[in-house]
Amino acid sequence: MSNLTKFEKEVLEEVKKIPTGKVIIYQDVAKKIGNPKAVRAVGNALNKNPNAPNIPCHRVVRSDGSMGGYKGGFKKKIALLKKEGIKIKQGKIVNFTNATFKL
DNA sequence: CTATTGACGACAT
DNA sequence: CATGTCGCCAATA
Numbered sequence: 001m002s003n004l005t006k007f008e009k010e011v012l013e014e015v016k017k018i019p020t021g022k023v024i025i026y027q028d029v030a031k032k033i034g035n036p037k038a039v040r041a042v043g044n045a046l047n048k049n050p051n052a053p054n055i056p057c058h059r060v061v062r063s064d065g066s067m068g069g070y071k072g073g074f075k076k077k078i079a080l081l082k083k084e085g086i087k088i089k090q091g092k093i094v095n096f097t098n099a100t101f102k103l
Numbered sequence: 104c105t106a107t108t109g110a111c112g113a114c115a116t
Numbered sequence: 117c118a119t120g121t122c123g124c125c126a127a128t129a
Contacts, residue, residue: 007126026111030125041126043110048127062111069110077110107129116120 007033008045015046018059021085022101023093025063032103047071059084065096 002009010033018024026039035041046057049071058080062068067088070077078088087094 005127030111035125037112037123038125039111040109040124041111044108044126045110047110049110057110060110064112067110071110105129108127109125111125112123114120114122116118 004045004050007035007038007041008048008050010034011042011045012051012055015055015057015060018056018101020056021099023059023061023081023086023099024101025061026068027063028100028103029060043068059101061093061100065093066091067093 004012011029014029014032015024026042027036030036030039030042033042046055046060049055049057052071058070058077067074067077067081074091078091081093082088086099093099
């Protein structure tokens with residue numbers, strides 16, 4: 001059924017739960033799935049992005065408020081976030097702590 | 104099984 | 117503040 005591993009599925013599940021207008025950091029996603037150190041593996045799962053239109057990957061950002069990267073390009077990620085109410089300044093999220101969806 | 108890669112994090116310089 | 121290096125994990129070749 002799923003071409004994905006359990007790890008990826010968990011990552012995607014968590015990311016899909018992110019409410020509009022909020023973001024989450026890779027580290028929190030990793031922690032939620034039970035591997036707080038697997039932040040890189042989390043990014044890998046999203047990079048493969050098996051069901052891109054089904055997952056708001058653009059709502060996942062780095063711990064310092066930068067967006068890290070995006071399969072479609074940084075500009076796209078910034079544009080999407082801004083569109084959802086997230087303010088971006090110089091490639092970083094403004095009011096970052098307040099905009100981040102925490103556990 | 105080993106090596107390489109990757110949308111990261113924290114620390115050192 | 118910017119850049120570099122190490123550590124961590126999972127997927128893929």
